[in-house]
Each structure stands twice: as C-alpha cells, then as structure tokens.
Amino acid sequence: MNxxxxxxxxxxxxxxxxxxxxxxxxxxxxxxxxxxxxxxxxVGMVIGTLVHLVVGIALTPLLGMFETMVPGMxxxxxxxxxxxxxDSMQAVGIATAxxxxxxxxVAVTLGIxxxxxxxxxxxxxxxxxxxxxxxxxx
Amino acid sequence: xxxxxxxxxxxxxxxxxxxxxxxxxxxxxxTLFSRARGRxxxxxxxxxxxxxxxxxxxxxxxxxxxxxxxxxxxxxxALYEGRFELGVMDVQQxxxxxxxxxTAVTACTFCSVPDPVRGLRELFRVLKPGxxxxxxxxxxxxxxxxxxxxxxxxxxxxxxxxxxxxxTVTNVRRAGFQIIREQNVYLDIVRAxxxxxxxxx
Numbered sequence: 496m497n498x499x500x501x502x503x504x505x506x507x508x509x510x511x512x513x514x515x516x517x518x519x520x521x522x523x524x525x526x527x528x529x530x531x532x533x534x535x536x537x538v539g540m541v542i543g544t545l546v547h548l549v550v551g552i553a554l555t556p557l558l559g560m561f562e563t564m565v566p567g568m569x570x571x572x573x574x575x576x577x578x579x580x581x582d583s584m585q586a587v588g589i590a591t592a593x594x595x596x597x598x599x600x601v602a603v604t605l606g607i608x609x610x611x612x613x614x615x616x617x618x619x620x621x622x623x624x625x626x627x628x629x630x631x632x633x
Numbered sequence: 634x635x636x637x638x639x640x641x642x643x644x645x646x647x648x649x650x651x652x653x654x655x656x657x658x659x660x661x662x663x664t665l666f667s668r669a670r671g672r673x674x675x676x677x678x679x680x681x682x683x684x685x686x687x688x689x690x691x692x693x694x695x696x697x698x699x700x701x702x703x704x705x706x707x708x709x710x711a712l713y714e715g716r717f718e719l720g721v722m723d724v725q726q727x728x729x730x731x732x733x734x735x736t737a738v739t740a741c742t743f744c745s746v747p748d749p750v751r752g753l754r755e756l757f758r759v760l761k762p763g764x765x766x767x768x769x770x771x772x773x774x775x776x777x778x779x780x781x782x783x784x785x786x787x788x789x790x791x792x793x794x795x796x797x798x799x800x801t802v803t804n805v806r807r808a809g810f811q812i813i814r815e816q817n818v819y820l821d822i823v824r825a826x827x828x829x830x831x832x833x834x
Binding site for chain 2: 499503548555556557558559560561562564565568572607610611614615616617618619
C-alpha cells in the first residue's frame with residue numbers, strides 16, 4: 496500500500512469524523528429531549544445534509560469531490576436522522592455526542608471505502624447485472 | 634448565467650478545486666489516455682491539468698468553450714512532447730470536417746455540455762470510421778440511494794459547474810457509438826469509457 500493511499504485514507508476518515516461530529520453537535524443544539532421523534536428525524540436529516548455540503552465543499556480541494564461528498568452525504572443524512580432520534584428520546588452530553596458522531600462518521604467512511612474496493616476496476620463485462628442497466632457491448 | 638462566463642469564472646479556482654481529485658485519479662486517466670493514437674481531438678481541456686496524462690508524440694487539438702481556461706492551459710500545452718494546439722470552440726458545433734480525427738478524448742466534459750447527445754454526435758461526425766472515443770466521466774450512480782442523492786445535489790452543483798446525474802453511457806450509445814469497455818474508477822460514479830465509431834456497413 497503506497498503513501499498516497501494511506502494519506503488519502505486517513506484524510507477520508509478525518510473528513511467522515513468531522514461531518515459526523517459537526518452533524519451530531521448541530522442536531523444536539525436543535526433537537527430537545529421530548530421532541531416529536533418523526534419531526535426531529537426530518538429536522539436532523541436536513542441539518543446533516545447542510546452540514547455535509549459545507550464540510551464537503553471545504554474539503555473537496557484536498558480529497559476530491561466525490562470521495563468527500565458521497566460518504567458525507569450518508570453520514571449527514573442518516574447520521575442526522577439517528578442523532579435526532581436519540582436526542583428526542585434523551586438528553587446526551589457533549590462528549591457522548593462528539594464521540595458517537597466521530598465513530599459513526601469513520602464507520603460509514605470505511606463502509607463506503609469497502610464498497611468502492613468491490614466496485615473499483617470492475618468492467619461492464621464483469622458485472623452480472625451490467626453497469627447502467629444495459630447489455631455489455633450492445 | 635451564460636455558459637462561457639460560468640466557465641471563465643470557474644477557471645480562477647479550477648486547479649485548486651480539482652487538486653485532490655487530480656492526485657487520486659491521475660493514474661486512471663493516464664491509463665485511459667495511453668490508448669489515444671493518431672490525430673486526436675481533446676474536448677474541454679480546461680486549465681490543462683490533464684495534458685500531462687497524454688502519451689507523447691500525438692497530434693492533439695484541444696478545445697474549450699472558455700477563453701480564460703485556454704489561456705491558463707497554454708503553459709502546460711507548451712510542455713507537451715508532441716503537437717498540442719489549443720482553440721476556443723463549442724463541442725456542440727465543431728468547426729472540423731467529417732471524419733478528420735482518429736481519437737476523441739474527454740475528461741469530465743459531458744457533465745457540463747448543455748445538450749450532451751448533440752455534442753457526442755459532433756464527435757461521432759468528426760471521427761473516422763473505426764475511430765475511438767476515450768471518456769473519463771462522472772455520471773449518475775446505478776445505485777438508487779446514491780443516484781437520488783446525486784439528483785438532489787445537482788441543483789446546487791449546476792450553479793457552480795457540472796451536473797452530477799447524467800446518464801452518459803446511454804448518451805454515448807444514442808450518439809451512435811459502440812461501447813467497447815466501461816470501467817469503474819470511483820464506485821460506479823466515475824468511469825473510464827472506451828467507445829468506437831462503427832465502420833459503415
């Protein structure tokens with residue numbers, strides 16, 4: 496494994512942790528314990544989406560647009576919903592919000608990286624279901 | 634906003650915004666572009682960041698819709714070990730004769746062309762029969778969750794530059810090309826595509 500891959504991998508995980516922490520803190524600031532859970536989850540999703548856009552745009556020059564935006568999108572949208580669900584049920588401390596946000600962000604980033612390893616370098620001929628839903632070479 | 638003005642403006646920050654992507658995907662571009670041969674048309678040269686990935690010794694005519702992009706590309710084009718001409722032109726209205734190129738190359742181009750099929754048909758027209766089309770493009774993911782998110786993000790990205798949800802492979806087919814090979818570069822969003830203009834039957 497070369498240095499470039501290691502550095503970009505570390506950068507991706509850091510970016511994921513940043514989006515997770517920022518989303519968790521923003522949601523914690525907006526959603527009080529006892530709030531309606533469905534409404535809180537919708538608010539959390541919007542907050543997470545906005546957070547990932549801001550962090551994503553800031554980190555795109557260093558890490559690349561899609562490599563930043565795709566994991567960020569999952570962390571922001573789903574993390575925002577999950578964090579809002581939790582915060583509507585119980586008040587959590589800052590340390591818990593930060594640590595759970597960071598772990599969630601890194602976990603999603605690693606999941607997307609694993610997914611990319613499965614898909615990367617596959618060609619249309621190697622896909623059982625061809626890319627884009629069409630017959631290879633048709 | 635006028636398309637030329639949008640890309641003139643984008644030329645100021647283009648190299649900065651694509652710095653990381655260039656580092657990550659440069660090797661994949663070099664592999665794809667190594668298949669170029671003969672007289673080559675390179676569409677949307679931008680600031681010339683991709684010129685270094687072309688194999689030496691080609692006869693390349695590189696175009697962009699933005700004069701500011703072309704200005705920034707001149708220095709990099711001068712370093713190319715071969716013939717590398719630059720010009721301002723819209724891929725939807727190419728000013729070249731039919732069947733005048735052996736290879737057409739694009740890199741993150743057809744995410745931004747307003748009428749991609751029209752642009753691809755122009756490339757089809759200027760390529761010789763059997764000529765190849767080499768594309769390094771991002772497009773809509775076939776995964777529904779990622780695809781929908783790219784649809785939503787396109788409302789924002791379009792203001793700054795590209796669409797994120799084009800169905801480029803289908804557009805290539807609609808223009809008349811035969812797909813030889815598609816290869817994923819990042820998930821199934823960024824792909825290297827090789828296509829060919831069929832010989833007349």
